[in-house]
Amino acid sequence: MKIGVFKFSSCDGCQLAFFDIAPEIINSEYIEISYFLEATSFNIYDRFDVAFVEGSISTREEEERIKDIRDRSKIVVAIGACAVSGGIQSARNFGNFEEIYSFTYRENYFKDINPLSKPISDFVSVDYTVRGCPVNAEEIIEIITSLLLNKTPHINESPVCIECKRKSIPCLLVMGSPCLGPITVDGCGALCPSLNRGCYGCFGPIKGANFESLRDLFKERGFNFEELIKTGFNAYNPYFRGVIWR
Amino acid sequence: MEIKLNPLTRVEGEGRVIVSIKDGKVNDVFLNIFEPPRFFEGILVGKNYDVAPDITARICGICPIAYQMSSVQAFESAFGIDIPKEIEDLRRLFYYGEWIQSHTLHIFFLHLPDFFNLPSIFEVNKINPEIVKIAFNLKRFSSKLIEIIGGRVSHPVTAAVGGFYKTPEENNLKEILKDINLVLEDTVKAIDYVSRLNFPDYSIENVLFVSLKDGDNYPILKGDIYSSDGLTIKKEEFLEYFNEYEVPHSTAKFSVKKDGKHYIVGPIARFNNTFDKLLPLVRETAKKYSITPPIYNPYRSILIRLIEILDCLYRSKSLIENYRRIDKATVDFEVKAGVGVGVSEAPRGILWHRYVISETGRILEANIIPPTSQNQYIMESDVKRKLLEVKEDEIRERVLEAEKSIRNYDPCISCATHFLKVDKLYLNNR
Numbered sequence: 001m002k003i004g005v006f007k008f009s010s011c012d013g014c015q016l017a018f019f020d021i022a023p024e025i026i027n028s029e030y031i032e033i034s035y036f037l038e039a040t041s042f043n044i045y046d047r048f049d050v051a052f053v054e055g056s057i058s059t060r061e062e063e064e065r066i067k068d069i070r071d072r073s074k075i076v077v078a079i080g081a082c083a084v085s086g087g088i089q090s091a092r093n094f095g096n097f098e099e100i101y102s103f104t105y106r107e108n109y110f111k112d113i114n115p116l117s118k119p120i121s122d123f124v125s126v127d128y129t130v131r132g133c134p135v136n137a138e139e140i141i142e143i144i145t146s147l148l149l150n151k152t153p154h155i156n157e158s159p160v161c162i163e164c165k166r167k168s169i170p171c172l173l174v175m176g177s178p179c180l181g182p183i184t185v186d187g188c189g190a191l192c193p194s195l196n197r198g199c200y201g202c203f204g205p206i207k208g209a210n211f212e213s214l215r216d217l218f219k220e221r222g223f224n225f226e227e228l229i230k231t232g233f234n235a236y237n238p239y240f241r242g243v244i245w246r
Numbered sequence: 247m248e249i250k251l252n253p254l255t256r257v258e259g260e261g262r263v264i265v266s267i268k269d270g271k272v273n274d275v276f277l278n279i280f281e282p283p284r285f286f287e288g289i290l291v292g293k294n295y296d297v298a299p300d301i302t303a304r305i306c307g308i309c310p311i312a313y314q315m316s317s318v319q320a321f322e323s324a325f326g327i328d329i330p331k332e333i334e335d336l337r338r339l340f341y342y343g344e345w346i347q348s349h350t351l352h353i354f355f356l357h358l359p360d361f362f363n364l365p366s367i368f369e370v371n372k373i374n375p376e377i378v379k380i381a382f383n384l385k386r387f388s389s390k391l392i393e394i395i396g397g398r399v400s401h402p403v404t405a406a407v408g409g410f411y412k413t414p415e416e417n418n419l420k421e422i423l424k425d426i427n428l429v430l431e432d433t434v435k436a437i438d439y440v441s442r443l444n445f446p447d448y449s450i451e452n453v454l455f456v457s458l459k460d461g462d463n464y465p466i467l468k469g470d471i472y473s474s475d476g477l478t479i480k481k482e483e484f485l486e487y488f489n490e491y492e493v494p495h496s497t498a499k500f501s502v503k504k505d506g507k508h509y510i511v512g513p514i515a516r517f518n519n520t521f522d523k524l525l526p527l528v529r530e531t532a533k534k535y536s537i538t539p540p541i542y543n544p545y546r547s548i549l550i551r552l553i554e555i556l557d558c559l560y561r562s563k564s565l566i567e568n569y570r571r572i573d574k575a576t577v578d579f580e581v582k583a584g585v586g587v588g589v590s591e592a593p594r595g596i597l598w599h600r601y602v603i604s605e606t607g608r609i610l611e612a613n614i615i616p617p618t619s620q621n622q623y624i625m626e627s628d629v630k631r632k633l634l635e636v637k638e639d640e641i642r643e644r645v646l647e648a649e650k651s652i653r654n655y656d657p658c659i660s661c662a663t664h665f666l667k668v669d670k671l672y673l674n675n676r
Contacts, residue, residue: 013307040366089284100288134400
């Protein structure tokens, strides 16, 4: 299986998962890493069985490049909140781009930077998504092994709340902290609630979540729902669009 | 004529070397960073102070703890919070985990293949599986250490202004003591092995070494800013003595001392400035393998990183042995308007944060200076030395050497790019 690992606008944190799983794949006869700039100087940009894509699309050059990778790959897997939702840099999508730009740079060099940072699914079809900021390396292994075994990968689609119940973690919302657990997909094992802080949504919204209900609850408790989501790393996720940002 | 060489490999982020050719020879060289900027300073404006540690962590997936530590300390400084020793010790331990993790990644996965002229660790594994096993052991150990304190390795979640959301249980932390002797031995084995490799003869010239000084500690969490020409300043004075500047042939911003002297940050600078602050046992090991200051050969930075890992491991061991959990993980404080500066030694060098905060705790201004942008000058000048005057048909072959000289500095381009200038010309021509 020829694998390519690609980076777009991102912090590099999700492709590090491949270093985490290196002991598992380093001696595998079934896997050939044919393109992975951060790991190797020997890269063949040709055809790929699986392309793992980290990062959001935030320049015109990236728009072209993701389409080219799609054309060359049988399977495209979006890894991490940037590729899946647009990432923390999509926080700029909710402000005035020129203003945000001018806080960082004095001069207007970047004419090719898009005002919006978008998920790759806005440009190409995506076969699987591995969520999180960063991803859970176990889910990458699940994708790879499933594809090798020709079975459907099992990627969790239940909310953080379920994991809190399983682990008997007292509900932070009940205890008085803002928590996005009810609308956020679990993949972290309810990490933040287990460490005494509310979920800040780094795995992103779950399909079909009852956003309205949580918004009402936040309002009742005096928490700012929209601000917490906009601070998060999945604010521009397609599930949020049209529901939260009308 | 301009030739854009292939993207740099085995570095964090996206960059490449561009050479300009005249009369069949290279007449100019520059380091072109094409990583798209993500506008962190802009995003932070208007946000509440307490989200800054988590947002800035996302500047870098390899050194998020460095961002969290510089950031929380900036706000603590603005609010006038004193951090108790127990919390500072835990922060150091947390940060040692990141140094071990980040250095391990660079030493074995990114840098080591260069010494064998191999493309990656996968090929190194075929000729020397033992050294790769050491890499995996160190990676596993540091991952465990970071996870126990921070919940997860990349973008951990426990760091907070005033302390931690939650401090680890004593049992959990002490359990990893059983593995520490193994990785200590492994590190010494790696030093022994790496010190016998061939190091190209090369020396950096006319640069100052800039790093933090923090009493008797080898610098990591905080400190005054020290430059090897004898200057010592407070963190708040950084911009009075250091300056960003632009050059006509390059789009990247450089950092320079205001008196015009160039400098580098990171392991070489720390080692040369504060060798005497390494633990005595570590200094002895270093001397045994002739790793002593001053080191001007950047290829030997791989050895310095190993020595720093050894120091981190010994210090971690004693911090874990003495660890007593405190129930109150954060100190009480009041939010107030002000300016806060935080600085720490990221694995790659000085990471400086400055925030202006409103009376309700909103961020009005943010400025972040990461290590890699401060090392731009030296990386580009080393590449120039390797490639200037090279004949056109020899470029492809010689560029491999030039790439190695960039890797010596372990650049983190994602970090640097949030404020580097990228020329629009190159963005379209990947």
